[in-house]
Amino acid sequence: MNFETNTVKLPKIGEIKAVFHRKFEGELKTATVSRTCKGHYYISILVEDGKELPEKQKFSESTTIGIDVGIKDFAVLSTGEKIENPEYLKTTESGGRAWGLALNRGKNEPRSHSVFI
Known part of the structure; x- marks a missing residue:
């Protein structure tokens, strides 16, 4: 990938022109080329940037509820409360x-x- 000349080098095809929407730094892992039904091609690029992943958010089971959306009742909460349509x-x-x-x-x-x- 060359941001200065806006080209991407693909195996068996060679260099092709590309439009980059943003620059990135890091190690290129994979690139997937896909074609739409209208004949447009897109490249999806996976990059390893070396940054650490953020910590998972902690939650309390006492304050967390589940919601079941249905047809007969609009919603049923895990606390047993029913919300009518x-x-x-x-x-x-x-x-x-x-x-x-x-x-x-x-x-x-x-x-x-x-x-x-």
Whole structure:
């Protein structure tokens, strides 16, 4: 990799032009070349910079809770508390499908025959 000439040297291909979004220092470990469906190529680079990893955050089990998100109940906490689904969500869901179908019918029919709720 050469930041001055904006090139990357790849085995079996040679040097190619590249756009670097940031400079980095350290030992190059791996480089993965990937191609998108539109034909664009990207290089993902793994670098060992020699810095130490940060310490893991400590947590207290007495103040930590678990949350289970579901369909019947919006959320159930590990303390046993249940949070119900919001009522306005249930009422808007019931009319949403009919409204969508009416709009869809209106696209395929003449304007005089369109049905809008």
